[in-house]
Amino acid sequence: MKVILLFLALLGSVGVAVAQSPLRVLVRDERTKTALPGVTVVIPTLKIGAATDANGRADLPNVPTGPQQVTFSSIGYGTRTVSFTLPQASTEPALVELEPSSLELQGVVVEATRTGSRIEDVPVRIEVLGPEELDEKSSMKPANIAMLLTEASGIQPQFTSANSGNVAFRIQGLDGRYTQILRDGFPLYGGFSQGLSLVQIPPLDLRQVEIIKGASSALYGGDAIAGLVNLVTKTPIATPELNVLLNQTHKGGRDLTAFYSGRTGQLGLTLLATQNTQRAYDVNGDGFTDLPQVQLTNVNPRLYYYLNDSTTVYLGATAGVETRTGGDLEAIVNQPVGLHRYIERNRSERYSTQFRVDAKRRGGQVLTLKNSLSSFTRNIQAGDAYFAGKQFSTYSEASYLVPAGAHRAVFGATVTTDNFRETTAPVPGTAPRDYQYQTYGLFAQDDWKPLENLTLQAGIRTDYQQTYGWFVLPRFSALYKAGAHVALRAGGGYGYKAPTIFANATEQQAYVGVRALNPNTVRAETSRGLNADVTLKGLIGDLGVVLNQAAFYTRLEHALIPNPALQPLGIIEFANSSSPITARGLETNLRLNIEDLQFFTAYTFTDARQTYDLSQPAQLPFVSKHRLVLTTVYEQPKNFRLGLEGTFNGPQYLGEGDRQGRGFWLLGALAEKQFPPHFSLVVNVENFLDVRQTRYEQVVYGPIDRPLFRPLYAPLDGLVANIALKLTL
Structure with missing residues (x-):
């Protein structure tokens, strides 16, 4: 028994x-x-x-x-x-x-800091634009991410060309060249290739956008003095899906964008394909384009191989070809003849590959290998002047993530090359503007949680740049959670940038009259920065409230600036400033949510000053001291969505003595009707007050065949309405 x-x-x-x-x-x-x-x-x-x-x-x-x-x-x-x-x-x-329930973006995993932590646990202040906001912005401007970034809090747009329609952005008041743009952790948009990046990157394949403000060179090396933006793309999903977006504007813009995602067994695929066109358009009737003629094609396939549950390999490629033409409308539509012959034409080709391996090991350890190759060519014709060049860059990285108790440490090494060769016929008596940079880096970072409510992050990076020597870049941040409703962050770090001729000032001149750098006299730019913020969140009855108050300070040494004595002659010759640039300010963000109604507002005060040219105002040009963003969204899921947006840009100096551009509001409205499960219809109106710089002053002046252009501080295209059809198959 x-x-x-x-x-x-x-x-x-x-x-x-x-x-x-x-x-x-x-x-x-x-x-x-x-x-x-x-x-x-x-x-x-x-x-x-x-x-x-x-x-x-x-x-x-x-x-x-x-x-x-x-x-x-x-x-x-x-x-x-x-x-x-x-x-x-x-x-x-x-x-x-x-189903989304609010604009709050807690609980997401961020990738820019390499440790794979949730955003509320990261000591570094990171802002994440999630799927809901990306979906909304792609309906408003499916051709590129310019609107997505320049309407974010604390980021100010800078319009850099009256003819090409190009736009850059400033973080914490600093020039766009001080912000590093990454795509899935790959630095693909630096130097020459950054010039047209914002108007050439489509948003439909993005899963989230991560923004770090303040010196971030300790994370990814040079170019991140003001901060970095990491564009995180979507990955394959088990159920095959095809998203198609058709868009038409009333000023001759047309977009066709498609994104496919699918996975079968060990193989996954994502594919983005876009075709964007814009008709040359003269808004104010002066005979010159305010919207350039554009033809842009992008293709971005990615192949994923899931070797097993712990190892993923992917290989991606990007190909983009664009022709962008502005200037005398008659010369563009017909033929350049007589006085009507001024044309500014940009022809660019962008090709890149990305290779990555993620291998998970016991105890949560992860080995990551990355490599990218990037080629960018651009030919610029501005009247009778020409500039053309080719940039070839590479990036290789090996990193190892080691969780151990209260620590999450990551160690790694990088090799970066950046080679630029000018293909324009050399101007007699001038030095070539070519350069060849190689940078070797080692980095280490540790996220340590000594207490349940305290996280400390310490990191250090050492780069050897073959032309400009060694750079040691420490970084430190701390996060303290004072209960469930209060979080405090503080941190700081060092940054640097290897000098090049590619900046907003030279982009505005289409690189005409720009002299080569003298490597014997020009030094690398360096910086030190501090950031601090406090976040309060909770419920007041049924009202969800999230309030964030931040302060920042950056000191930029050896800033690369044009010689002021030569600028009136149309010549840009760079040299290091004799004294620093400082940028300090405050940023306030408030989110409110009650049932289907959401409200967001952000105010940024920026005091960016130069101390090296006493003949000019101390305030840096093209920086608004005051900027305000307002967003209200009412949504009934699977039915409809209504949105109102407004941004105020305060007055800014224009680099011409005391001359200032006036402050202005940009207001927009969006309505989307959803017809589940397969399609939705979007009607959007941007800048419905029709704010244009040409309403305040004449932007184009001088002879018709050799025109001159005033510095830009406001848009030229005015009111733009579009209708979009989104299909999910």
Whole structure:
């Protein structure tokens, strides 16, 4: 009898062991269909759970077979409970979609800091534009990310060409060349290739945009004195999906954009293809274009290979070809003849590859290998002047993430090359403007959590730049959570930038009259910066409130500036400033949410000063001291969305003595009607007050065949209305 009982007990225990099965899920945004990292997946009755990874996947091993109630929750999304019966019928993860509930973007995993931490746990102040905002902005401006970034809080647009329609942006008042733009951690848009980047990068394949303000060279090397922007793309999903966006503006703009995502077994694919055109358009009737003629084609395929549950390999490629023509409208539409012959034409080609391997090891350790190759060519004709060049750059990185108790440390090494060769015929008596830069870097960073409510981050990077020598770049940040509703951050770091001739000032002149740098006299630019902020969040009745107050300070040494004595002659010759540039200020962000109504406002005060030219105002040119952003959205999910936006840019000096541009408001309205499950219709009006610089002054002056252009501080295109059709197949 005892033997029989023992046998039955063993059989029962085997039955319990056998009657268990893993639960695999993929969680994504219900509207945008993008994967959601950081979602909490819990089986309350069993008290077990997990969080989704960067690809929106979560695995719960050893779950008893039979029916299970699983709860999915993430800040910014409504909680959802789903019934599953285990074992699952397929080895593919079950798809679960969450409905957005607010503009708050807590709970997402950020990639720019390399440690794969959730945003609320990162000591560095990072702003994330998530799927909801990206979806809205891509409906308003599907051709590029210029609107997406220049309407973000604390970022100010700078219009750099009256003919090409180019736009740059300033973070904390500093020139656009001091901000590093990354794509999935690859620095693909630096130097010569940064000139047209904002107006050539489409947003439809982006999952989120991460913005770090303040010196960030310790993270990714040079170019990040003012901060960095990391564009994070979507990854393949188990259910194949095709998103198509058709857009038409009333001023001759047309966009056709398509994005495909799918995964079968060990292979995944994403594919972005865009075709954007714009008709040459003269808004104010002066005979010169305010919107250039544009033809842009982009193709971006990415192939993913999931070797096993712990190793992912992907290979991506980007190809973009654009022709952008502005100037005398008659010369563009017909033929240059007589006095009507001034044309500014940009022809650019952008090609790049990205290769990455992520290998997870025991204990959460991750080995990451990256490599990218990038080629950018651009030919500029500005009247009778020409400039052409080719940039070829590479980036290679090996890093190792090591979680150990209260620490998350990452170590790595990078090799960066940046070679520029001018292909224009050399001007007699002038030095070539070519350069060849190689940079070798080592970095280490540790996120240490000594207390449950305290996180410290310390990092250091050492770069050897072959032309300008060694740079040691420490960085330190701290996060203290004083309860569930208050968080304080503070940090600082060092930055540097290897000098080049590519800046907003030279872009405005189409590189005409720009002299080569003298490597024997020009030094690298260096900086030190501090940032601090406090976040308060909670509920007042049914009203959700998030308030963030930040302060910043940057001191830029050896700033590369044009010789003021030569600028009136149309010549730009760079030299290092004799004294520093300082930028300090305050930024206030407020988010309110009650049921379907959301409100956001951001005010930025920027005091950016130069101390080297006493003949000019101390305030840096093209910097508004005061900038205000207002956004209101009312949405009924799966039905409709209404949005109102407004930005105020205060007066700014224009680099011509005491002359100032006036302050102005830009107001826009959007309405979207959704017809689930396959399409929605969007009507959008930008700048409905029709604010244009040409309403305040004549921008084009001088002879028709050899025109001159005033510095730009406001848009030229005025009111633009568009209608977009979004299809999900």
